[in-house]
Amino acid sequence: MKIVSVINIKGGVGKTTLTSNLGAYAASQGKRVLMIDLDPQTQLTFSFMTPEYWRDKYKDSKTLKNYFDTIITGSDEIISLSDLVIHLNPGNILTFSSGTLDLISSHLGLIDIDVKLAGLINVQNSTMYSASFLKTHSYLTHSLEEIENDYDIVLIDCPPTFNTTVKNAILASDYYIVPAKLDYLSTLGIEELKQNIDIFTDEYHNHRDNLKDLRYLPVFPAMLGVVPMMAEIRKGDEPVFLQALKI
Ligand SMILES: Nc1ncnc2c1ncn2[C@@H]1O[C@H](COP(=O)(O)OP(=O)(O)OP(=O)(O)O)[C@@H](O)[C@H]1O
Ligand SMILES: [Mg+2]
Numbered sequence: 444m445k446i447v448s449v450i451n452i453k454g455g456v457g458k459t460t461l462t463s464n465l466g467a468y469a470a471s472q473g474k475r476v477l478m479i480d481l482d483p484q485t486q487l488t489f490s491f492m493t494p495e496y497w498r499d500k501y502k503d504s505k506t507l508k509n510y511f512d513t514i515i516t517g518s519d520e521i522i523s524l525s526d527l528v529i530h531l532n533p534g535n536i537l538t539f540s541s542g543t544l545d546l547i548s549s550h551l552g553l554i555d556i557d558v559k560l561a562g563l564i565n566v567q568n569s570t571m572y573s574a575s576f577l578k579t580h581s582y583l584t585h586s587l588e589e590i591e592n593d594y595d596i597v598l599i600d601c602p603p604t605f606n607t608t609v610k611n612a613i614l615a616s617d618y619y620i621v622p623a624k625l626d627y628l629s630t631l632g633i634e635e636l637k638q639n640i641d642i643f644t645d646e647y648h649n650h651r652d653n654l655k656d657l658r659y660l661p662v663f664p665a666m667l668g669v670v671p672m673m674a675e676i677r678k679g680d681e682p683v684f685l686q687a688l689k690i
Pocket of ligand 2: 459487
């Protein structure tokens with residue numbers, strides 16, 4: 444199972460669009476795909492069902508909020524991600540494929556969850572800090588390990604921020620992919636994102652060295668690349684598709 448975060452701190456660059464399309468494409472090619480909607484805006488979820496349908500069937504019992512709630516309330520048993528999976532059945536994509544497309548939906552309440560998760564980090568002394576830092580940022584890593592054999596690919600649609608849930612996604616990921624618009628300021632942000640990920644993973648390794656706890660493995664999320672989104676391919680003065688129409 445390979446885990447890929449689709450991430451960019453900048454909003455509206457096509458993270459959700461890329462996640463849903465990559466997921467659907469991989470499933471159409473026979474892969475067992477799980478998409479995780481980590482964004483409280485819930486837009487990946489609403490790319491596959493109406494808000495009304497989600498409210499009726501899943502809002503109360505099958506979202507990432509249910510998962511993080513069990514963590515925040517200090518429950519002994521954290522809910523398994525497999526209990527939250529929604530099996531999608533986009534017939535037009537999967538008719539000729541043995542692949543599967545699953546989703547774990549999000550919830551607007553994840554905004555509050557993130558604040559509470561960050562509050563679990565205890566800075567009283569260096570040992571407590573290291574222990575709570577590692578634990579708070581590794582929930583997703585450990586929960587995804589439990590479903591390691593169920594999927595070929597996990598795609599995580601991150602919100603446009605660098606918060607505690609996104610940091611969980613980074614530590615859980617083998618790779619990350621950065622959709623981006625190719626204007627000047629957006630391209631500056633890509634380098635900054637990469638630096639932030641490197642600083643965060645270095646911090647994780649320092650706490651790991653400090654604590655010497657074998658439950659926390661070294662992580663090396665690798666950048667798969669930047670995907671230009673909303674780009675128009677031009678030849679001369681005109682978009683390529685327009686030229687094609689004239690032929
Ligand atoms: N290649 C594209 N061409 C045209 N429109 C696009 C393309 N990719 C995305 N869009 C549109 O741009 C808008 C923003 O895309 P999307 O929601 O995927 O971005 P996002 O990075 O996930 O946003 P957010 O940061 O709010 O989560 C959407 O309305 C989407 O339909
Ligand atoms: Mg999005």
